[in-house]
Amino acid sequence: MTCRQPLTPVLRQLTRTTSFELGRQSSRSQASSLARTAAKASAASGSRRCFSSSQPRPLKATASVRQAQSKDDFTSTKYPEIKRDERFASLTPDHVAYFRRLLGGNGSALIDGVTGEAADDLAPFNSDWMRKYRGHCQLVLKPSSTEEVSKILKYCNDNLLAVVPQGGNTGLVGGSVPVFDEIVLSLGRMNQILEFDEVSGTLVAGAGVILEVADQYLAERGYIFPLDLGAKGSCQLGGNLATNAGGLRLLRYGSLHGTVLGVEAVLPDGTVVDDLSRLRKNNTGYDLKQLFIGAEGTIGVITKVSIQCPQRPAAQNVALFGLASYENCQRAFREAKSQLSEILSAFELMDEGSQALVHQVTGSKRPLESPYPFYCLIETSGSNVDHDSEKLQNFLESVMEQGIVADGTLAQDETQLRSLWSWREGITEALGHLGGVYKYDVSIPLSQMYQLVEDTRARVAEAGLLGDGEEHPVRAVVGYGHMGDSNLHLNISTRRFDARVEQVLEPFIYEWIAERQGSISAEHGLGLAKKKYIGYSRNPTMVGLMKQIKRLYDPKGIMNPYKYI
């Protein structure tokens, strides 16, 4: 950690000729890559663990998570209340023979555990990356064309075979993992970039294209994918759309509901929904593609994507501040929106608790000399290095003079930029190292957002569960997240499993959110984890209307059963 640079001296250096000017592009992307590499290494060593927000698992020794899974690890065992829908047929050799004929003799197109032994090959498709969910799927199909997807789904619909569409399988709520013996429909072979218009910035690609591959393709042409997230090295565009992924660029480029121009999808009965418009404007009827964005594969399978991509910014800057109160964080955000305006690309919030834990785990020197109750990380992305630096300088002077910000530091080069980002992106990792974590990904109106952390902390403390000593099951209650999107990650870091913790947390947190008309899932979706809590964010009329849509498109209910609504 070498980025310590007191704010005042930094401000003096902020002229057009200082080393503050960053190289073109890529710095943020490299930071992501670093974080991912670290995450992968960590996952491989079994150090990353995470409780479901609603179904905590007993803590295990850190090294044991990646050990051979036992019968206890099956979702069906963990959630005995979920029963296999007996309407669904069980796979037979005849079914497999049909799919084999359809997909050709290509060995890579089908993983068959029905007529042969394929447990090892099936394993990655049966489990999520956090190892929280594990299914009993015996057949993975990997179509390479929309026509194949259509024929597979029609056959499944006709024969009542349940299907789980799967992209990069990087979700956090168990949405892309089978529960029982559903067929996994893996989109990974539909990984072609099909068209790119270098004037309009419109990209058309198969659902199986990996997000980072798409972004690299665009980078070579001066464009950027309007979505960025930690899993970009594995997640696929179809899955991004199906989960309405939010991520790090939403503040700047908006949601997928705005940037996606077209979708090609296949309905359970095999109907191909060709809504793959390349046009930015097309007011000819209901915008049906929107239903597939965020539907988590429950009404059809997205096979192709058309999306509007912005020009890649030439310059990026990152600053990190210490602030005395959440009130000041809100003031800083307001100032940043006003003064940085069109170049503001991230405004992230971290509380002292979260930063202390990162420091405890990494041992890195902290960016600021003194601790503050809150920290904000600001990123700018623009087309002119000098202008961006000057805007940032003016902003920093203004928030310092007004006493909104107590201290701060500004990245002087790409290494420092990555380092500052690591204090935000490294939180999940650090918490995972320390033990079990109850994670809540919520959205609450900004003025009340951090109050949830304080109220939860007070409640856990009042129950005698929170403290420094080993006798307390809860180590810390911390909050961080995308302040620019009113998206809070509330994390409860524990030393060991204790049934009392969950009793204190739930339904308290959900009720707290519901009272403030917040969302119990800001960006992670519903999947299996949040299915039964939707009533806290949606009224019965809305849930009824959603079920109506589900019945309309998937009357036999074969698509991604046991999840969503």
Add this chain to the structure above:
Amino acid sequence: MTCRQPLTPVLRQLTRTTSFELGRQSSRSQASSLARTAAKASAASGSRRCFSSSQPRPLKATASVRQAQSKDDFTSTKYPEIKRDERFASLTPDHVAYFRRLLGGNGSALIDGVTGEAADDLAPFNSDWMRKYRGHCQLVLKPSSTEEVSKILKYCNDNLLAVVPQGGNTGLVGGSVPVFDEIVLSLGRMNQILEFDEVSGTLVAGAGVILEVADQYLAERGYIFPLDLGAKGSCQLGGNLATNAGGLRLLRYGSLHGTVLGVEAVLPDGTVVDDLSRLRKNNTGYDLKQLFIGAEGTIGVITKVSIQCPQRPAAQNVALFGLASYENCQRAFREAKSQLSEILSAFELMDEGSQALVHQVTGSKRPLESPYPFYCLIETSGSNVDHDSEKLQNFLESVMEQGIVADGTLAQDETQLRSLWSWREGITEALGHLGGVYKYDVSIPLSQMYQLVEDTRARVAEAGLLGDGEEHPVRAVVGYGHMGDSNLHLNISTRRFDARVEQVLEPFIYEWIAERQGSISAEHGLGLAKKKYIGYSRNPTMVGLMKQIKRLYDPKGIMNPYKYI
């Protein structure tokens, strides 16, 4: 017209201390206001006329358009193939008595032509501003609450009374005007701004709030409505959403599908769809509100709107160039996106034909000394006047040096800024002055966009219909539009009605667009005008899926009948 300023001298003036720095805000808005004032004055004098793109009307003397309408003016007379749906009940005094009880004795809540004489009061609700469509409505209801809307719709649904929701009635395709005796449900009294969060920029407002009122409210708080269009002084937010209005800011702020956070709507059976989220992120189920955006009131009535509003830009600049070819226009657009990037807020295209007609009508001195085949108008909006000016200067130098742009001029003050905009915004007005116009609002992939104008012009010329002399019915075939959105306005200016013109234009234009997977209605919607042409932009499967949605939400078909799909 005083803004003539050769580009080279202007470039020299572009330093931080020149008069180039514009005042904060409002300049663009004032330009709009001016244009609107001119339009209103013109409409009052009866000078604005417009052919339907598909149903040309016989030309009349300019002054006669606003004369008392005759029986021939009814849509039902003009389109004899549209028959009243006999399933619908006719209004009786009992129906009126129910609505009168429901809405109270308030005279302003109901216009009753059923039990009394109210032709004059009903007239504005029965006709669109272009006087192209005219209905036989005898009852206008003006609810002031969602509950009233719900009770009205439930009663109409139970009694098979057809309903046309109406906002500001500024549409261009006859979508908000009744055809027969449908009840008009006017949202104008639901005109309250309900909430505004000054930190997040989230505005919640009634559907009847006028766009300009909302924008002025936001301006006082440093924010801007993420939609701007010529009719802002009359159009209402509910109608903006129902028609998925595009307008002038789409290039910068994106479509309503991305900026709208929540919608409250009422279904025909009276069900209130409470999807009025204030949250930027909320991944809890299907995003049903999206269906109401662009549905043109055919599945329910939007009653409230929640929308994300950006910070208002502090600086705006406008430049106008002459270019030798459409190829150069595309290159200029690419360069503008790259160099102006985050501050680019408009990139408009005008061909010489359109500008010559404006000059012919207004007599104004043209902005550039020599004519060029094409002109582009660029607007920047940013938070720092100096930075924006410098970016624009660099951009202008670059496109001049590369020979992309032949000549150009840059607004030096707000008067010049408005004047430059008038060469773009005044086209519709000028064409209206000259006679009948066939108007097509289409979207085509950018590389082929202007080719439609050339092909249409060639086709009309080949038929001997185009020429300078009075013997030719067609004066000019011109193209202009929102280049940043691939949105072309193709206009055929005529001297008189001639049946051969339409025969040459249609279905040629629709087929041309369909071959290139374009849209026959980029931003105006379907309404009555484009209903029968949807097949040129949507395949039968998509139309079938849309009809399925219509049947799902409006099984009795009472909502805005005879239109849309």
